[in-house]
Amino acid sequence: MSRPAPSPVYTLRGAGAPLNSLHFRCPGGETPLLFSGSAKGAIHIWNLNSRRAERVVEGHSGQSILWLSTLPSGDALISQGRDMQICLWDLKEGRSEAVDSVWTGSVGFCQCSLLETSPSNYLLAFAGQETEEIQITEMPSKKPVCTLMPDTKLGMVMCLQLWKPDSGLGPLLFAGYEDGSMLLWDVTQRIELSRVKAHPEPVMCLTFDPRLRRGVSGSCEKKLSSWMVDSQNNIQLQDSVVLVNPGVSQLRIRDDGRLLASAGWDHRVRVFGWKKLRPLAVLQYHTDMVLSVAFSDHQDPRQRLLAAGSKDQRISLWSIYNETADKALQGSTD
Incomplete structure (x- = not known):
């Protein structure tokens, strides 16, 4: 018999609003943190040690937070936010100050993408006006x-991801559009390298594994x-995975390249196992749409x-398919 799906190891409550974005920062020797945007x-x-909110930062004029990230410095x-601002916050010594901002002019829900180019510099890609x-x-x-503007009408930009190939080329950018098209841009040359019709509906989310040069x-x-x-x-379009129910808010690949959520x-x-997109587990806890992973x-x-x-305003945390997971649950992710 197949084993029942696992339960969360714990949950976080108190955000008081839907959770649109999540971002971990768990450096060795420091307190592991999870940032959530509501x-x-x-x-x-x-x-994550006390399982409580250490701080709450209020920003973006009460407008929805779309995306969060931390810089490599930590x-x-x-x-x-939906207020058309990207804000930079100083977290040193317990501070929670917005020290800079960039105005986007975008009214959509497209999340930014960040690419480190040197220890002190990075590129930021976002949907424009x-x-x-x-x-x-x-x-x-x-x-x-x-x-970057395509030469034909594709509708609103829906999702983005910057990446740097090992070949020595400058930064490249994936972009998914409202008409279901996905484009690969050369940022340095400002030209479109490739285009496919990935979906009949808007591309809601994408993620890419530079090591395998493969995405979903x-x-x-x-x-x-x-x-x-x-x-x-x-x-090049490859396989597709048919889901039981429609609608995907976000996709994430684990850093070790074994799992896709x-x-x-x-x-x-x-x-899913990332190598062959084999379904491994269905995690059921939430009572409304899951917006972020x-x-x-x-x-x-x-x-x-x-x-x-x-x-449903809750965050669930799961320990699955790692070295402490139940052997019967682990299986192969090949």
């Missing part, structure tokens, strides 16, 4: 790098679309967690 503009900084937090416009800015100088995208349909980038930087509109988190970056694999944030 639909009421609150950023909760959860201490002392700066970046947040994106025009429907199909993507802006790339160098930070922290806020120097504009380029504006989701939509409001009952399917995940898998694709790869060949040596000529052309996107999806946040479902059907209140469930689904876990994130894998922790613990240095010790045995401590790794999967977090899910939901419209």
Whole structure:
């Protein structure tokens, strides 16, 4: 008989609004943290040892938080809100101050993407004021790098991911659009390298594994679309995975390249083996849409967690398919 699905190891309550974004920071020797962004503009900084909110940062004029990330230095937090602002926060010595901001002009829900280019510099990609416009800015100088606009009407930009190939090419950018198209852009040359029709509906989310040059995208349909980038930087559609219910809010690949997690509109988190997209587990806890998922970056694999944030205002944390997981549950992720 198959074993029942696991339960969360614990849950976090008190956000008081739907959880649109999650981001872990679990460096060795320091307190492991989980950042959550809510639909009421609150950023909760959860201490994973005490399982309580260490601090709450109020920002973005009470508008929904769309995206969160921390800089490699660990002392700066970046947040994106529906107030058309991307804010940089200083977290040193318990401070919670917005020290800088970038205005996007975007009215959509497209989440930013960040790419470190040196220890002190990074690129920030975000949807711009025009429907199909993507802006790339160098930070922290806020120097504009380029504006990317397709030569045909594709509708609103829905999702983005920057990445740097090993081939020596400059930064590249994946972008999913409202008409279901996915484009690969060369940021340095400001040109479109490849385009595919990945979905019949808007591309709601995507994630990419640079090591395998392989990615996956989701939509409001009952399917995940898998694709790869060949040596000529052309996107090649591969297999698809049919889901039980339609709608995917977010997709995340674990750092070790073994697992893929999806946040479902059907209140469930689904876990797949990343190599062959084999379904491994369906995690059921939430009573409303799951809006966000994130894998922790613990240095010790045995401590790794999967977090899910939901419209039901709760965060669930799961310990699955790591070195402490039940052997019967682990199985093969090949």
